[in-house]
Amino acid sequence: MLDRKQMITIKGTKDGLTLFIDDRCSFKEAMAELEEKLTELNPRPDEPVVSVIVKLGNRYIDGQQKEELNRLIGEKNRFSIVAFESDVVRREDALGWKEDSEVKAVNRIVRSGQVLEVTGDLLLIGDVNPGGRVVSTGNIFVMGSLRGIAHAGSKGDRNAVIAAAYMKPSQLRIADYISRAPDYESDGVYMECGLIDEAQDKIVIDRLQVLSHKRKDISGFERRMYNG
CATH class of the missing domain: 2.160.20.70 (Pectate Lyase C-like)
Structure with missing residues (x-):
């Protein structure tokens, strides 16, 4: 079984945070792990909003899953997703x-x-x-x-x-x-x-x-x- 600590990795950069989601776990497992890590960060209400880039590896997520991530990261937190980066493209995009x-x-x-x-x-x-x-x-x-x-x-x-x-x-x-x-x-x-x-x-x-x-x-x- 995949070690849960490897599902989500958060690294700070000069522009904000980069969030890596392991592409070997399920989306549900990743969301549960992410919620725990965000709770640990517990930013203060007066802190500035931090930009987040989400790196998905060999994982494709649809619009609904993007909304879930935006809601989880932005709700009660001082974070804002500015980009999703994935090594996987839709068939329609590849053909285009x-x-x-x-x-x-x-x-x-x-x-x-x-x-x-x-x-x-x-x-x-x-x-x-x-x-x-x-x-x-x-x-x-x-x-x-x-x-x-x-x-x-x-x-x-x-x-x-x-x-x-x-x-x-x-x-x-x-x-x-x-x-x-x-x-x-x-x-x-x-x-x-x-x-x-x-x-x-x-x-x-x-x-x-x-x-x-x-x-x-x-x-x-x-x-x-x-x-x-």
Whole structure:
């Protein structure tokens, strides 16, 4: 049988308290142990409210159980839960994160008046013609000519990038940034990318090679392509 003293561990930090709940015991047992420990602490009514982070380990708790913990910790105590931290995620959340990080490979031409919209990164093997539009919550990579509109990071990701084998867009958008059609000395440029330059507070066009320096996490795209 699990030693009850190991069920609940409370540690003080500079920001308040961290409460560890052993994930091997039942929730009911943990609540009983926690009530005893809080009674021992017995804070005075004039003491300031202390912030508490609850670490659950490999345990998932639902909304009702969170309410029980909030009620137990806050009732007659000078404590307030500011966060629950768990190594377990709901299946729905995991599937959502997978979709957000997934690479969508599409082989087609986006013609005038057409809109191609995906969740995650977009790898388009084809062209975006003038009047066509591609939208992605992540990065956009066009293995062809980008002559229409491209909107990356459509849900607010300012680290998203837009890259194309041939870059001559009518408009680039990244998160809430919008750029007009770039002024090119030539008819267009090859192997270029668009990204937000925080210093200039705008979308800039640069060589594709800069991505390895300015967006170091972009290598994750390559891994996802290999791993599927």
